[in-house]
Amino acid sequence: MKKSRFSAEEKMVIVLTGLKGNKTVAAICKEYGISQAQYYKWRDRFLEAGRSALESPxxxxxxxxxxxxxxxxxxxxxxxxxxxxxxxxxxxxxxxxxxxxxxxxxxxxxxxxxxxxxxxxxxxYKKRGYKRKRDDGDVIGEILLLKGKHPSFGYRRIWAMLRRRGWKINKKRVYRVMKENGLLLESKRKKVRK
Known part of the structure; x- marks a missing residue:
């Protein structure tokens, strides 16, 4: 019975047959179609670690x-x-x-x-825009003061006056504050003839 691969159980049976001593190693090897070197290799592995050593790598x-x-x-x-x-x-x-x-x-x-x-x-990602709501209270007070003195001024002239007074303020902020508080002038519209 020449076989190229043997399972762990088959290897164990072959080794135990040889260890019992009923047959010679040469007879066992001839019966199973393996070399004596292969038998001794299996036997040494079996004696070292038992069945788990006989399992193939x-x-x-x-x-x-x-x-x-x-x-x-x-x-x-x-x-x-x-x-x-x-x-x-x-x-x-x-x-x-x-x-x-x-x-x-x-x-x-x-x-x-x-x-x-x-x-x-x-x-x-970080959202753009205001990091915090600005406190416009001091700006509103100054704008109201200027608007009281010059009621016909629009946001551009108010902005220019604030800059002359030392305020570091943007024109768009002045426009926004005046719009939120109803301080913008109504724009003059040209009369259209029909």
Missing amino acids: ENTNQVQQLEKKIQELEQIIGKQAIVIETLKKDCHTEWRQIARQLIEQGFSISEAMKYLGMSRSGYY
């Missing part, structure tokens, strides 16, 4: 690969558990805050954004 490599895959999956599951817990706690929180919490727990920015379904550029 391919199987041990496969086991190692599977164990490595299990470790990788456990890491992924651990990360997802952290993400789920964070999302459960903070379901009403802004997603940037959730992302910051994930990053503090050891995730990279790209991983955190992937779990949240957002892009990295979205994480770094």
